[in-house]
Amino acid sequence: xxxxxxxxxxQLTREDIEAVLDRAADLAADPGAVSDRYADxxxxxxxxxxxTRTKMSFDTAIxxxxxxxxxxxxxxxxxxxxxxxLADTVRVIEGYADGIVLxxxxxxxxxxxxxxxxxxxxxxxxGAGQHPSQTLLDxxxxxxxxxxxxxxxxxxGDLKYGRTVHSLAAAxxxxxxxxxxxxxxxLRLPRGVQFDLHDAxxxxxxxxxxxxxxxxxxxxxxxxxxxxxxPDENEYQQIAGEYQxxxxxxxxxxxxxxxxxxxxxVDEIAPDVDATEHxxxxxxxxxxxxxxxxxxxxxxxxxxxxxxxxxxxxxxGGESR
Amino acid sequence: xxxxxxxxxxQLTREDIEAVLDRAADLAADPGAVSDRYADxxxxxxxxxxxTRTKMSFDTAIxxxxxxxxxxxxxxxxxxxxxxxLADTVRVIEGYADGIVLxxxxxxxxxxxxxxxxxxxxxxxxGAGQHPSQTLLDxxxxxxxxxxxxxxxxxxGDLKYGRTVHSLAAAxxxxxxxxxxxxxxxLRLPRGVQFDLHDAxxxxxxxxxxxxxxxxxxxxxxxxxxxxxxPDENEYQQIAGEYQxxxxxxxxxxxxxxxxxxxxxVDEIAPDVDATEHxxxxxxxxxxxxxxxxxxxxxxxxxxxxxxxxxxxxxxGGESR
Amino acid sequence: xxxxxxxxxxQLTREDIEAVLDRAADLAADPGAVSDRYADxxxxxxxxxxxTRTKMSFDTAIxxxxxxxxxxxxxxxxxxxxxxxLADTVRVIEGYADGIVLxxxxxxxxxxxxxxxxxxxxxxxxGAGQHPSQTLLDxxxxxxxxxxxxxxxxxxGDLKYGRTVHSLAAAxxxxxxxxxxxxxxxLRLPRGVQFDLHDAxxxxxxxxxxxxxxxxxxxxxxxxxxxxxxPDENEYQQIAGEYQxxxxxxxxxxxxxxxxxxxxxVDEIAPDVDATEHxxxxxxxxxxxxxxxxxxxxxxxxxxxxxxxxxxxxxxGGESR
Numbered sequence: 001x002x003x004x005x006x007x008x009x010x011q012l013t014r015e016d017i018e019a020v021l022d023r024a025a026d027l028a029a030d031p032g033a034v035s036d037r038y039a040d041x042x043x044x045x046x047x048x049x050x051x052t053r054t055k056m057s058f059d060t061a062i063x064x065x066x067x068x069x070x071x072x073x074x075x076x077x078x079x080x081x082x083x084x085x086l087a088d089t090v091r092v093i094e095g096y097a098d099g100i101v102l103x104x105x106x107x108x109x110x111x112x113x114x115x116x117x118x119x120x121x122x123x124x125x126x127g128a129g130q131h132p133s134q135t136l137l138d139x140x141x142x143x144x145x146x147x148x149x150x151x152x153x154x155x156x157g158d159l160k161y162g163r164t165v166h167s168l169a170a171a172x173x174x175x176x177x178x179x180x181x182x183x184x185x186x187l188r189l190p191r192g193v194q195f196d197l198h199d200a201x202x203x204x205x206x207x208x209x210x211x212x213x214x215x216x217x218x219x220x221x222x223x224x225x226x227x228x229x230x231p232d233e234n235e236y237q238q239i240a241g242e243y244q245x246x247x248x249x250x251x252x253x254x255x256x257x258x259x260x261x262x263x264x265x266v267d268e269i270a271p272d273v274d275a276t277e278h279x280x281x282x283x284x285x286x287x288x289x290x291x292x293x294x295x296x297x298x299x300x301x302x303x304x305x306x307x308x309x310x311x312x313x314x315x316x317g318g319e320s321r
Numbered sequence: 322x323x324x325x326x327x328x329x330x331x332q333l334t335r336e337d338i339e340a341v342l343d344r345a346a347d348l349a350a351d352p353g354a355v356s357d358r359y360a361d362x363x364x365x366x367x368x369x370x371x372x373t374r375t376k377m378s379f380d381t382a383i384x385x386x387x388x389x390x391x392x393x394x395x396x397x398x399x400x401x402x403x404x405x406x407l408a409d410t411v412r413v414i415e416g417y418a419d420g421i422v423l424x425x426x427x428x429x430x431x432x433x434x435x436x437x438x439x440x441x442x443x444x445x446x447x448g449a450g451q452h453p454s455q456t457l458l459d460x461x462x463x464x465x466x467x468x469x470x471x472x473x474x475x476x477x478g479d480l481k482y483g484r485t486v487h488s489l490a491a492a493x494x495x496x497x498x499x500x501x502x503x504x505x506x507x508l509r510l511p512r513g514v515q516f517d518l519h520d521a522x523x524x525x526x527x528x529x530x531x532x533x534x535x536x537x538x539x540x541x542x543x544x545x546x547x548x549x550x551x552p553d554e555n556e557y558q559q560i561a562g563e564y565q566x567x568x569x570x571x572x573x574x575x576x577x578x579x580x581x582x583x584x585x586x587v588d589e590i591a592p593d594v595d596a597t598e599h600x601x602x603x604x605x606x607x608x609x610x611x612x613x614x615x616x617x618x619x620x621x622x623x624x625x626x627x628x629x630x631x632x633x634x635x636x637x638g639g640e641s642r
Numbered sequence: 643x644x645x646x647x648x649x650x651x652x653q654l655t656r657e658d659i660e661a662v663l664d665r666a667a668d669l670a671a672d673p674g675a676v677s678d679r680y681a682d683x684x685x686x687x688x689x690x691x692x693x694t695r696t697k698m699s700f701d702t703a704i705x706x707x708x709x710x711x712x713x714x715x716x717x718x719x720x721x722x723x724x725x726x727x728l729a730d731t732v733r734v735i736e737g738y739a740d741g742i743v744l745x746x747x748x749x750x751x752x753x754x755x756x757x758x759x760x761x762x763x764x765x766x767x768x769g770a771g772q773h774p775s776q777t778l779l780d781x782x783x784x785x786x787x788x789x790x791x792x793x794x795x796x797x798x799g800d801l802k803y804g805r806t807v808h809s810l811a812a813a814x815x816x817x818x819x820x821x822x823x824x825x826x827x828x829l830r831l832p833r834g835v836q837f838d839l840h841d842a843x844x845x846x847x848x849x850x851x852x853x854x855x856x857x858x859x860x861x862x863x864x865x866x867x868x869x870x871x872x873p874d875e876n877e878y879q880q881i882a883g884e885y886q887x888x889x890x891x892x893x894x895x896x897x898x899x900x901x902x903x904x905x906x907x908v909d910e911i912a913p914d915v916d917a918t919e920h921x922x923x924x925x926x927x928x929x930x931x932x933x934x935x936x937x938x939x940x941x942x943x944x945x946x947x948x949x950x951x952x953x954x955x956x957x958x959g960g961e962s963r
Contacts, residue, residue, distance in 0.1 A: 040674065052410070088906060097702070
């Protein structure tokens with residue numbers, strides 16, 4: 001991977017993706033391989049919105065690489081609320097750290113930030129925009145469980161608002177996957193996203209009923225239908241109920257079906273699925289660590305090792321770094 | 322100590338307790354003894370309720386052991402508020418860390434969590450339930466100052482709601498201590514707790530006036546009487562005032578009386594006690610570090626060193642650890 | 643520097659200041675020089691008020707020195723809200739860490755804290771009081787860009803409430819600087835501060851219009867005029883507007899004028915200044931790292947190396963450190 005920043009899944013070619021996933025697999029097998037290189041590396045965690053798993057996962061990843069973090073803390077505990085611009089905040093923070101992981105409520109925030117600093121910026125979610133490291137760990141999990149070639153995947157739930165879904169579908173066009181989108185009418189994949197997928201040559205179909213395709217799927221990717229999308233509680237209960245799965249549902253699936261979910265889940269997947277061989281969602285979350293190690297290694301590394309993840313990020317040290 | 326998790330003080334035998342205290346004493350004398358072993362160890366701090374000293378103390382302990390932390394942050398800054406279950410949260414977090422320290426408002430939370438993960442769970446307080454590492458540091462302090470054999474201890478203040486008091490009393494039954502419980506009528510030790518102590522062979526007496534026993538005590542353990550227990554402010558002021566001590570009170574005590582308090586204190590112990598030889602409450606808080614080092618060493622260690630604290634926790638690495 | 647604590651800029655002699663700045667310059671040039679010495683050092687971050695840059699800067703500094711932190715967290719997540727006194731809080735925390743960085747809303751808090759603990763206390767801002775490490779990084783930046791000898795400096799904005807300004811001016815009396823204070827009538831430098839500066843032999847003049855002195859200045863130090871100082875929004879807009887600078891303003895300045903700002907800024911300095919050679923405010927923030935490294939090295943170090951920053955802080959280890 002030869003990028004200065006990771007801003008969107010769309011910037012990654014098939015070659016980029018495979019390089020990161022290969023590197024992640026290597027690091028998962030031998031986490032200590034790079035420890036010495038990052039002993040003096042500090043990664044700034046700048047989360048302008050709440051997060052558990054993404055933040056802890058990046059925190060773990062840089063520490064597993066041998067580095068450490070400086071944390072901006074919550075917005076409430078920071079000087080952001082004094083009216084400072086994002087551009088100013090990141091320009092200050094680049095003096096403290098060798099890279100910046102940024103989550104922000106505004107779409108485009110990571111891209112904006114990247115234009116003001118010389119250290120690598122990783123987009124860890126920008127509003128309704130992108131969350132590329134989530135996409136990479138999804139791809140890693142799919143590759144590990146079902147393979148990325150000749151894949152038939154079902155993506156179910158809230159397809160209208162879910163940025164995770166849009167990024168994953170876009171990335172899968174690199175691998176010629178057959179995609180089935182399963183949702184209530186009111187939460188269908190937006191027209192614009194569909195057009196983009198068609199343009200990229202995607203093979204996609206839409207369904208309102210999971211059973212139409214369940215038996216064909218290698219992977220079923222479930223997302224949460226949010227209560228707040230429905231003005232009426234009864235309507236929410238009825239519709240959400242139709243897109244929940246349990247162990248009984250999966251008896252109609254192939255034995256080797258892999259069930260994924262970006263988490264947190266609420267009721268979409270019943271607890272009785274957890275103990276089945278289908279369940280991959282906790283392993284998926286755990287895969288965030290080696291995938292983010294590989295990502296950071298690509299962005300922060302000096303590229304000297306010639307490894308798949310060696311990057312070319314601009315990290316020339318200023319006087320205070 | 323041979324446990325996978327530390328969930329309650331009740332699970333610890335006299336032998337377990339003495340092993341942890343011995344190990345803590347060793348580590349206090351030579352904190353660097355284990356540094357190399359934990360260089361790659363990450364401890365997850367999952368505090369669903371506010372805490373200063375317990376959280377900082379565990380944070381310090383794992384760092385003094387050579388390891389580091391990943392912090393879940395406050396509930397407000399996490400995805401917990403999206404409705405994720407505790408079981409899901411800890412199953413994700415076990416992919417990031419080699420052990421989990423959990424504080425949670427619900428009694429039984431740590432036990433529940435321990436049933437879902439393969440890494441050691443330490444209960445750092447679960448509602449009205451247990452706080453076993455507090456009990457261990459209390460025992461450590463008592464042993465250091467007065468010895469655990471042939472002990473006469475007074476426990477004063479809010480004996481009804483104080484989980485610290487209940488755990489400590491239960492643990493002291495292992496050492497055949499004479500226990501005097503001093504409180505207002507309305508905050509007496511609950512009947513159930515008394516029965517359990519009697520069942521364990523405890524020698525206990527109740528008092529409403531400290532002066533009845535002050536002269537006999539080796540240790541006086543003071544706890545805070547909380548304003549919110551009393552509907553009437555005047556009643557609170559009057560009653561709380563009767564259970565406060567100052568330097569003058571202690572003139573009626575033995576010269577070698579040790580005064581302890583789990584902190585934070587408000588008015589229960591006047592500042593003029595701080596400078597006396599009786600005061601042990603700050604040292605008691607500081608003892609949390611070696612005691613928690615010993616605890617973590619027992620739970621996270623591989624037991625190869627044959628040391629008293631060598632544990633047998635299940636820490637086989639998943640792919641992302 | 644031979645101090646146990648850093649409580650106010652006023653405690654620093656010219657010799658102290660120069661020793662810290664020299665040491666900071668050395669550490670900026672070779673950050674790895676001291677890594678081994680602080681491998682076992684923990685610095686407690688106790689921020690009772692929000693902060694981004696000061697907290698992250700101290701966090702970075704101790705990590706760049708090879709040490710690490712234990713963080714008290716926000717007041718909301720700590721037991722402080724249970725009514726614990728500051729004296730008790732810091733006496734507990736000194737058992738966890740080798741030094742304490744304290745920000746607190748009450749003037750004199752750091753001094754009070756220092757009287758209760760044996761580890762070094764660094765004042766990172768105490769209400770309307772002091773913020774000495776900010777003063778040191780300001781001086782470092784001035785020295786680097788313009789030199790501290792024969793300096794002509796303009797200090798503009800809110801001179802009435804800005805503790806940054808008062809400390810910097812006091813420190814500059816050590817270097818016989820010519821000081822021009824530029825502000826609206828209602829935000830002039832307080833009489834008491836002026837008297838103290840005169841007593842210290844300062845050469846100072848006051849102005850309401852920047853253009854009266856702009857052409858003479860080596861350095862222009864801009865501070866924020868806070869909306870909340872003005873009952874009337876229109877009055878604020880009008881007055882604040884007169885004390886904002888942009889690239890056009892600076893055409894009337896000397897080519898080598900250095901513009902500084904403690905940040906965060908709002909509208910005081912237009913973004914078109916950022917790209918000019920005048921702008922030093924981001925570098926100024928970044929200088930916080932080597933300056934705080936030097937400070938901490940002076941306070942935490944054992945002084946054995948004979949270096950300029952070698953301190954004499956009391957850091958004898960208690961049993962739990």
